[in-house]
Amino acid sequence: MNELREKTLIELFGALDGIYGPNYECKYYPCHFENQDCSLCYCPFYPCLICDLGEIKVSSEGNYVWSCENCFWIHEKENVEDVLFVLGNYPKQRLIEEDWLFYNKILQELLFGEEIGEVFGNSYSLMPIMLNKNCEVVDTAEFLAVKIEDFCITQVRRLNSIDDADQEVLIPLKADNRMFGFVGGNYLVCYF
Secondary structure, X not given: OXXXXXXXXXXXXXXXXXXXXXXXXXXXXXXXXXXXXXXXXXXXXXXXXXXXXXXXXXXXXXXXXXXXXXXXXXXXXXXXXXXXXXHOOOOHHHHHHOOHHHHHHHHHHHHHOOOOOEEEOOEEEXXXXXXXXXXXXXXXXXXXXXXXXXXXEEEEEEEOOHHHOOOOEEEXXXXXXXXXXXXXXXXXXXXX
């Protein structure tokens, strides 16, 4: 298990055991906003790959990372309460053993009330979540295929065919004020 995931689970288990709320002793408090809930400083859904909450960036070491620096969702008290309620229904051992997809499906349920992602062969598409408004059908479009291992992004590549995906998570390609992808048998460009 990678170090970040281990810290995330330790913190999650502390919150599940009743240790939660703002952390006024943290030297970074408030890192997002005043009176934020710091129970889950390390988000249990990281990397969520939902473009409304973050984006893929290249780190200073040249690795792909999920940047959620502008996402405050996990620090809002009502969201923390919902997350702890849902995850508290699972045995801790299961929370340790489950994979990225398990956590992402829970996040989708929390955000949208249902799972919206779709299975394509041996890959999973999050594009229906993000490509749903101000869209038009186009002849072709590129999107991103993200390989996740042990909650870490290990590879990102551009695809223009859903059939070329291989055990990856598919997300839209963001460029300027547009997102490109594939949903419902159509290539789309959506404006935001």
